[in-house]
Amino acid sequence: MSPRLLRAVGWCWAAVLALLTVVVFVLVLLPAKDAVLPTRIKYGLVFDAGSTHTSLYIYRWRADKENGTGIVSQVEACSVSGPGISSYADDPAGAGASLKPCLDRAMKIVPAEQQRETPTYLGATAGMRLLREENSSKAEQVLAEVSKAIGEYPVDFRGARILTGSEEGSFGWITVNYLLETLVKFSFAEKWEHPQDTEVLGALDLGGASTQITFQPGVPVEDRNMSVFFRLYGTNYSLYSHSYLCYGQSQALKMLLAALHQASSSPQIRHPCYPQGYQENITVAELYDSPCVRAPSSASPGLVLTVTGTGDPAACGTAVRRLFNFSCGAQGPCGFNGVYQPPVRGQFFAFSGFYHSLHFLNLTGGQSLSLVNAAIRQICNSSWKQVQELFPTASRTQLRDACAASSYILTLLLQGYKFNITTWPSIHFIQQVANTDMGWTLGYMLNLTNLIPSEPSTAVTELPRRIWIAATLLLAIMLILVFCLLTATCCHRNSLGYEQL
Numbered sequence: 001m002s003p004r005l006l007r008a009v010g011w012c013w014a015a016v017l018a019l020l021t022v023v024v025f026v027l028v029l030l031p032a033k034d035a036v037l038p039t040r041i042k043y044g045l046v047f048d049a050g051s052t053h054t055s056l057y058i059y060r061w062r063a064d065k066e067n068g069t070g071i072v073s074q075v076e077a078c079s080v081s082g083p084g085i086s087s088y089a090d091d092p093a094g095a096g097a098s099l100k101p102c103l104d105r106a107m108k109i110v111p112a113e114q115q116r117e118t119p120t121y122l123g124a125t126a127g128m129r130l131l132r133e134e135n136s137s138k139a140e141q142v143l144a145e146v147s148k149a150i151g152e153y154p155v156d157f158r159g160a161r162i163l164t165g166s167e168e169g170s171f172g173w174i175t176v177n178y179l180l181e182t183l184v185k186f187s188f189a190e191k192w193e194h195p196q197d198t199e200v201l202g203a204l205d206l207g208g209a210s211t212q213i214t215f216q217p218g219v220p221v222e223d224r225n226m227s228v229f230f231r232l233y234g235t236n237y238s239l240y241s242h243s244y245l246c247y248g249q250s251q252a253l254k255m256l257l258a259a260l261h262q263a264s265s266s267p268q269i270r271h272p273c274y275p276q277g278y279q280e281n282i283t284v285a286e287l288y289d290s291p292c293v294r295a296p297s298s299a300s301p302g303l304v305l306t307v308t309g310t311g312d313p314a315a316c317g318t319a320v321r322r323l324f325n326f327s328c329g330a331q332g333p334c335g336f337n338g339v340y341q342p343p344v345r346g347q348f349f350a351f352s353g354f355y356h357s358l359h360f361l362n363l364t365g366g367q368s369l370s371l372v373n374a375a376i377r378q379i380c381n382s383s384w385k386q387v388q389e390l391f392p393t394a395s396r397t398q399l400r401d402a403c404a405a406s407s408y409i410l411t412l413l414l415q416g417y418k419f420n421i422t423t424w425p426s427i428h429f430i431q432q433v434a435n436t437d438m439g440w441t442l443g444y445m446l447n448l449t450n451l452i453p454s455e456p457s458t459a460v461t462e463l464p465r466r467i468w469i470a471a472t473l474l475l476a477i478m479l480i481l482v483f484c485l486l487t488a489t490c491c492h493r494n495s496l497g498y499e500q501l
Contacts, residue, residue: 043059044060044072051126123440170443173241256273316404
């Protein structure tokens with residue numbers, strides 16, 4: 001290669017380098033943006049220790065939160081085998097052992113590296129409230145044993161405690177309004193937004209041992225004991241909430257049977273809410289095994305009572321109404337038993353026992369009050385043989401209690417909580433929304449995530465894709481030119497060597 005050609009190649013290379021320098025300088029000056037790395041997922045576990053059964057709910061949420069409250073979703077619900085933990089009063093260790101299969105299941109769902117930072121709670125409701133009234137030391141022993149069992153697992157156990165009735169109702173209200181998106185919703189812009197001018201919803205909960213009503217009244221709550229305050233997603237909420245102990249479905253039907261027994265002068269009990277032709281035997285000790293029912297002093301615990309169904313809708317309704325005191329007296333608006341309650345307002349969602357008992361009769365589809373009344377009269381008029389034919393797969397207990405439970409629910413809603421033919425359409429019976437169960441546990445976790453520290457999202461600088469493509473092409477061109485220049489230089493040196501020889 002001649003010196004002139006070599007100088008020309010050198011000038012070309014210098015020009016290319018200068019051009020590349022200018023391009024790189026321009027790329028550096030172009031605006032970049034911060035890209036948020038995927039947010040880490042956190043998990044939480046909540047045991048719902050109810051009066052008749054226990055369930056473990058597994059929740060998860062993003063570590064960065066919306067205005068201080070985690071956006072929580074249900075991953076799975078595990079049903080614990082056996083009765084509620086209050087049934088283990090004489091075998092506290094059995095209560096703890098019963099939880100282990102569901103805890104084992106949770107450990108397969110929560111990643112191992114996150115288990116030790118997974119907050120875990122156990123909330124006991126009306127069944128344990130009743131046990132505490134009856135025998136506080138036994139209630140403490142049961143809580144100690146379930147705490148011991150949970151503490152054996154690699155989780156961040158925050159304790160087991162008995163919820164107040166007001167807490168149970170309030171957390172159920174949070175669940176309803178979260179799932180129905182009156183607190184926060186995910187917009188088309190793919191971000192969480194607070195709905196504007198949206199009325200919050202009321203919650204109606206019917207458990208085995210208590211019932212709760214919670215809503216936002218249109219007037220100030222006069223009784224401070226029934227006023228509840230929450231701050232969720234940056235908004236304040238003031239609610240009315242009350243829980244009636246012993247008026248859950250199981251305990252109410254037990255009170256009904258006890259009242260019929262006490263009205264009878266013999267061990268033969270005629271039950272107007274049981275189907276005609278149904279019969280069972282029960283001892284006095286089995287009937288009066290709860291603080292909600294007080295045994296007569298003259299009753300022998302071992303006495304066997306024979307209960308016979310008569311299938312009488314009118315007499316059934318009368319017997320159910322006698323469980324309540326509907327008089328408000330001079331104290332103003334009330335629910336029942338003289339308890340203050342503002343008039344119901346807005347839309348209500350009824351779940352747990354409200355849903356299950358009416359769903360059994362196919363009455364959760366928005367039927368009118370007249371149709372509901374007619375369906376309940378029909379089931380209460382049916383004989384034991386007829387209900388068995390109508391519901392061939394149902395359990396004996398479901399068939400026996402179908403009339404009693406539905407009659408009780410209707411009385412509780414209409415005369416207890418003071419709904420009427422006008423406000424009846426505002427009650428919606430529901431079990432799940434978006435694959436998440438209605439109940440207090442989700443609301444409990446949502447409220448408790450206010451206490452769980454939020455992690456800020458990690459950001460990295462992100463260049464537009466076109467810039468990365470251009471930079472890659474320029475780098476490739478530069479490497480090719482360097483290769484060509486080195487090749488030309490080597491060839492020139494070789495030619496000089498040949499000339500010298």
